[in-house]
Amino acid sequence: MSKEIVAVLLLALAGFLIGGVYSTWKNGVKWLAIALGLASALAVGGAVAWLAG
Numbered sequence: 001m002s003k004e005i006v007a008v009l010l011l012a013l014a015g016f017l018i019g020g021v022y023s024t025w026k027n028g029v030k031w032l033a034i035a036l037g038l039a040s041a042l043a044v045g046g047a048v049a050w051l052a053g
Contacts, residue, residue: 003050010047014040 017040025033 007047007051010043010050014043014047017043 017036020036021033021040024030024036
């Protein structure tokens, strides 16, 4: 796979996780929302690192 496809997939995963953050935060499961937020930040960081590398 090319670098760009992997980065786009990681960014899509991050967007999906951010949706999960919003949903779980609204339902009151704050610890899970924080965990999903961290996973989303890792996915975005991975996409940036993948493109930079």
